[in-house]
Amino acid sequence: MSQLLPPGFFTATVPLNAYLILSAILFAIGACGFLFRKNIITIYMCIELMLNAVNLSFVTFSYQFGKVDGQIYSFFVMVVAAAEAAVGLAIILTIFRNRGTLQIDEIDSLKN
């Protein structure tokens, strides 16, 4: 098995930039979903995706500088996301009870 693979295959390392670019890609996909989708719950999940992408950046920089601080920030982002999910889903519940829809382009009474 090991003769078939090029030497150093199992010991090769990943550049740190790859993690940062992966984080940027995930953030961009989340932003796209936030702009294009019309279901309020899906939009909410896209926001969670963007928060996760930022967490990946924090943890990557924590590795780069060899300190734990970035992970602490990522932990706080997680806590805030949990609180936000609880309140946001309660708001979605209230909207659905009052308007009977989850499409954001039908909830536009502030526009008129």
Added chain:
Amino acid sequence: MDVILFTFFGLVAIVGAVSLVIQKHPISSALSLVSVMVALSVLFLLLGAEFIAAAQLVVYSGAIMVLFVFVIMLLNAGAERESRKAGLAQFLGLPLTAVLLVFASYVITQSMSNAKAVKFGAFTGGGPREVGWALFTQYLLPFEVTSILILVAIAGAVVLARKEID
């Protein structure tokens, strides 16, 4: 091994994220988001963040996603209907996001030229012991403020979601 794991789970994360955006039904989107979060927790482990990886699994793909699925089922949310009106965001969204991505990648590759290579096991300062030490000494005040935030969130969720009794 690092390269294989990073490539595999990075691809899983990207495919899951794309699937989250293009699926029409909220339940499919929620399951795609769970796969993204599990893949990201493996990447956190590769970066040496053991505690954050565990918290990611327990808090995100456990607690938060269960809340999402619960609300989707409670509201009986069906597939999304096509939008009648196309706003400005529909035309400018994709080009502007692409510009953001290209710009971010350019800045990353230009400014992070002295970046280390990531090797599993090279950074061991992310275990529960180290995170807890930092959390209860240097970051004690933010940590305590967080508990007030959670308390307010609980009260807010209960007030918003209660049934009107009269």
